Amino acid sequence: MSLRAYNVIKEAEVIIGYKTYIDLIADLTEGKEVISSGMTREVERCLQAIEMAAAGRYVVIVSSGDPGIYGMAGITLELVEKQEMVGKIQVEIVPGITSANAAAASLGAALMHDFAVISLSDLLTPWELIEKRLEAAAMGDFVTILYNPMSKKRTEQIKRAREIFLRFKSPDTPVGIVRNAKRSGEVVTRTDLEHLLEHTIDMFTVVLIGNCQTYHTDNFMITPRGYKV
Amino acid sequence: MSLRAYNVIKEAEVIIGYKTYIDLIADLTEGKEVISSGMTREVERCLQAIEMAAAGRYVVIVSSGDPGIYGMAGITLELVEKQEMVGKIQVEIVPGITSANAAAASLGAALMHDFAVISLSDLLTPWELIEKRLEAAAMGDFVTILYNPMSKKRTEQIKRAREIFLRFKSPDTPVGIVRNAKRSGEVVTRTDLEHLLEHTIDMFTVVLIGNCQTYHTDNFMITPRGYKV
Numbered sequence: 001m002s003l004r005a006y007n008v009i010k011e012a013e014v015i016i017g018y019k020t021y022i023d024l025i026a027d028l029t030e031g032k033e034v035i036s037s038g039m040t041r042e043v044e045r046c047l048q049a050i051e052m053a054a055a056g057r058y059v060v061i062v063s064s065g066d067p068g069i070y071g072m073a074g075i076t077l078e079l080v081e082k083q084e085m086v087g088k089i090q091v092e093i094v095p096g097i098t099s100a101n102a103a104a105a106s107l108g109a110a111l112m113h114d115f116a117v118i119s120l121s122d123l124l125t126p127w128e129l130i131e132k133r134l135e136a137a138a139m140g141d142f143v144t145i146l147y148n149p150m151s152k153k154r155t156e157q158i159k160r161a162r163e164i165f166l167r168f169k170s171p172d173t174p175v176g177i178v179r180n181a182k183r184s185g186e187v188v189t190r191t192d193l194e195h196l197l198e199h200t201i202d203m204f205t206v207v208l209i210g211n212c213q214t215y216h217t218d219n220f221m222i223t224p225r226g227y228k229v
Numbered sequence: 230m231s232l233r234a235y236n237v238i239k240e241a242e243v244i245i246g247y248k249t250y251i252d253l254i255a256d257l258t259e260g261k262e263v264i265s266s267g268m269t270r271e272v273e274r275c276l277q278a279i280e281m282a283a284a285g286r287y288v289v290i291v292s293s294g295d296p297g298i299y300g301m302a303g304i305t306l307e308l309v310e311k312q313e314m315v316g317k318i319q320v321e322i323v324p325g326i327t328s329a330n331a332a333a334a335s336l337g338a339a340l341m342h343d344f345a346v347i348s349l350s351d352l353l354t355p356w357e358l359i360e361k362r363l364e365a366a367a368m369g370d371f372v373t374i375l376y377n378p379m380s381k382k383r384t385e386q387i388k389r390a391r392e393i394f395l396r397f398k399s400p401d402t403p404v405g406i407v408r409n410a411k412r413s414g415e416v417v418t419r420t421d422l423e424h425l426l427e428h429t430i431d432m433f434t435v436v437l438i439g440n441c442q443t444y445h446t447d448n449f450m451i452t453p454r455g456y457k458v
Contacts, residue, residue, distance in 0.1 A: 002231050002326060043456060066326075068333045070454065074341035077449045078458045086448050095334035095411065097231060097295075097324050104297045105324035112303035113354070114362050116345040116371060124455030125342070133343050133369040140365025141358070142345060182324065219315050220306045225299065226353030227272060229307045 001025075005094045009060055016049045017062030024183070025062065042072065046079045053089040066096035070119055070147060099206045100145040103178035106188050108220025110176055110208050114142055120157040121148035127157075134161050138168035143214065143223055146207040158207070162196055165209055169193060174210040176221045177201060190216050234323045238289055245278045246291030253412070254291065271301065275308045282318040295325035299348055299376060328435045329374040332407035335417050337449025339405055339437050343371055349386040350377035356386075363390050367397035372443065372452055375436040387436070391425055394438055398422060403439040405450045406430060419445050 009015065009028050019036040022029070037045055049059045063071035073093045080091055104111040116137040122130060137144040144165075149158045165173070171194035179187040179202070189199050193209065201207065214223040238244065238257050248265040251258070266274055278288045292300035302322045309320055333340040345366040351359060366373040373394075378387045394402070400423035408416040408431070418428050422438065430436065443452040 003235055006232055043458060066330050066334075068330060068338055069340050069344075070342070073334070074338035074451055074454050075456045075458060077338050077446075077451055078453065078456070081446050081449070081451075082458055086446075093334040093338065095326050095330040097326060098330065101295050101297060101324040101327065101330075105295075105302065105322040109297055109303035109306050109322065111298050113299070114345070114347045114359075115298075116343070116366070116369075118343045129370070130343075133371060136365040136369025136371070137345070140345075140362040140369075142362060142365070217306075217310050217315075220310070222303055222306055222310075224307065225303050227304045227307070229272060229304060229311055 002094065002096055005096060008092070008094060009062075012058050012060040014049075014052055014057055014059040015062060016045050016059060018045075018064075021062050021064045024064070042075050043079070046072070046076050047083075049076070050079060050083055050085055050089065053091075054085060063096070065102070066098040068093055068095055069098040069100075069117070097182070099147065099178075099181050100208075102181035103145070103176065103206045103208060106178050106181055106186060107176040107190065107208060108217075108222050110210065110214065110221045110223055111143055111145075112223040112225040113211060113213070114140075115145060116140070116142040117145045117147065119147040120150070120161060121154065122157065130157070131160070131164065134164045135168075138165045141211045143211045144209045146209070148203065149205055149207045150201045151203045158201060159197065162193060165193055169209075169212070173212070174214045174216050174221055176208040176210075177205060178208070179205045181206065190221055231323065231325055234325060237321070237323060238291075241287045241289040243278075243281055243286055243288045244291060245274050245281075245288060247274075247293075250291045250293045253293070271304055272308070275301070275305050276312075278305070279308060279312055279314055279318065282320075283314060292325070294331070295327040297322055297324055298327040298329075298346070326411070328376065328407070328410050329437075331410035332374070332405065332435045332437060335407050335410055335415060336405040336419065336437060337446075337451050339439065339443065339450045339452055340372055340374075341452040341454040342440060342442070343369075344374060345369070345371040346374045346376065348376040349379070349390060350383065351386065359386070360389070360393065363393045364397075367394045370440045372440045373438045375438070377432065378434055378436045379430045380432045387430060388426065391422060394422055398438075398441070402441070403443045403445050403450055405437040405439075406434060407437070408434045410435060419450055
């Protein structure tokens with residue numbers, strides 16, 4: 001968590017968020033009004049936050065990782081615009097540490113070069129577009145980080161993604177799998193494209209696929225930047 | 230800055246880094262041994278840090294943004310391996326907030342969907358590879374963040390990048406230019422591909438090019454995630 005995020009949570013009167021994330025900051029919310037709700041209630045949560053802010057209260061909408069990356073920033077600003085609250089309430093997006101950054105640090109130094117971040121969730125995005133981006137990322141030899149690689153209901157997407165990458169990349173391309181990156185219960189797995197599917201992957205996991213220069217040592221996954229060492 | 234970064238700097242006995250970054254944390258380094266040096270001295274700085282850590286001292290190598298993204302994490306781990314210091318010294322990579330995240334927050338919510346990060350610096354990377362990645366990012370309709378877009382010596386790369394994007398994207402594709410993202414002296418400019426080159430761009434700047442759904446409001450640059458608002 002950033003110092004700025006810590007400070008705004010400390011100063012806030014009201015904390016609104018998805019229950020799982022609210023629970024992660026339980027030690028910071030004592031004495032505050034806390035409103036937590038389930039998944040897929042994003043629009044409702046934002047509208048409530050906007051309404052309370054308009055009433056003069058200091059409200060924080062909690063997002064995991066970075067709210068600006070597949071998080072609550074977009075929908076919040078869309079609704080602030082739609083409700084014609086621009087200038088009437090003050091809005092600040094506090095950037096954070098997204099899973100890609102956290103997972104790369106736990107793996108070693110996997111993101112030292114150009115990279116692409118792709119969500120495999122096709123709930124809000126057509127699968128054809130996701131597939132096109134997977135191809136582009138593999139062709140462009142980006143280090144690629146897959147968000148939402150698998151859930152209980154979505155189990156095929158990671159298989160398709162792997163197949164696409166294998167059309168462009170060697171089966172021994174290094175892969176890192178990180179569950180609960182930089183949180184308690186973190187699990188870091190280092191493998192390769194060939195063996196990717198033999199490991200546990202779920203909603204709390206991100207998958208990093210290396211570029212053609214990425215390598216595993218006994219301890220780290222490293223993408224060299226090009227320095228002579 | 231993350232809480233973890235703040236805490237390790239507070240605890241450290243020795244702080245090593247590029248002078249510009251050391252100056253940014255002057256209020257945290259009082260009473261510590263501070264070793265700052267110029268650019269292009271990265272290998273030297275790491276070797277010195279490793280040597281001091283091996284002698285039992287608590288050393289922090291300072292990097293701006295996220296050390297794991299075009300930062301010092303890679304070269305540090307490469308040298309720890311090469312010097313056969315794995316297991317002899319403890320190494321932790323502390324993830325941070327890279328310019329892409331910071332700039333997106335200052336622009337509004339520019340990174341709500343799949344994105345690619347590309348450095349235009351061809352000092353350590355062949356230009357042909359950079360060009361290939363620019364094409365892949367434009368073709369895949371990624372929101373694209375360009376690091377190191379221009380320096381005093383490198384002025385052509387951003388022009389070439391713009392031309393490549395214009396082969397795939399409309400001239401009115403929204404663009405955000407952020408200098409000193411989330412630092413003092415921040416400058417946020419919102420424009421489009423057509424007018425990109427009319428604005429000041431330098432080493433302290435990142436350039437965000439939207440995907441085909443990104444739009445500017447009067448106040449924000451927003452890439453919708455797909456929620457119905």
